[in-house]
Amino acid sequence: MGYKPKFPNSIMAVFSAYLINYTVPRAGEVARASVLTTYEQVPFEKGFGTIVAERVADMILLLLIIAIALFLQFDYIYAFFIDRFNPFTIAFGLAFLAIMFGLLILFINKSQSAFAIKIKNFINGLKEGVFSIFKMKKKWQFMAHTIFIWIMYVLMFYVTTFAVAELHGIAFGAILIGFISASFSIAATNGGIGSYPVAIFAAFAVFGVAQSPSIAFGWIAWSSQTLMLVICGGFSLIFLPLYNKKRL
Secondary structure: OOOOOOHHHHHHHHHHHHHHHOOOOOHHHHHHHHHHHHHHOOOHHHHHHHHHHHHHHHHHHHHHHHHHHHHHOHHHHHHHHHHHOOHHHHHHHHHHHHHHHHHHHHHHHHOOOHHHHHHHHHHHHHHHHHHHHHHOOOHHHHHHHHHHHHHHHHHHHHHHHHHOHHHOOOOHHHHHHHHHHHHHHHHHOOOOOOHHHHHHHHHHHHHOOOHHHHHHHHHHHHHHHHHHHHHHHHHHHHHHHHHOOOOO
């Protein structure tokens, strides 16, 4: 868009956003755009639009990881649910969800209520975010960096299993299932506080991993990430005004 924010400001804006997300979920994205507006004169709506594009790309990559995990560990997942739930109940549940989803789509398309309009605007925003990725000047570099970031994130999760002896040799497909479950716990809560280890235990239980090593792994992975974000985010909030003192 023609704006060239300084690299330190970009880095500190990201770390500040992650730290703020621990207080109010998704407030960090707003704060990140505000930082760029304050210190780099990037219009808020344009800065926030690029963040939406990032989140859309992240969602696409996460859906791809889910698809890969289901492909690699379909037998385990299928057997887990068949052993615990009646196949008829599963089929009925899926059919019910499909019908309800279809009715919801029909309601949103036909209704002029405030709720339906908000949903429409949200979906249109997602579409716009997706297509904006393919219209940007350096779209291939953006996509390559996004893929690289997620590969590193998954590998970080995998390497952490080496810290727990009981998890040595665990299938990579199981790692992906645990990663997906943990990612959803972060999105649903304030940075996964309290829910992250439980989400990992729920995922690893599908593969017969005991509770103690699963919970221990979850706390190690969550604590190390959180410690890094708290330290880097805290320093970013302190140094942002100091670094930009002469520019304000």
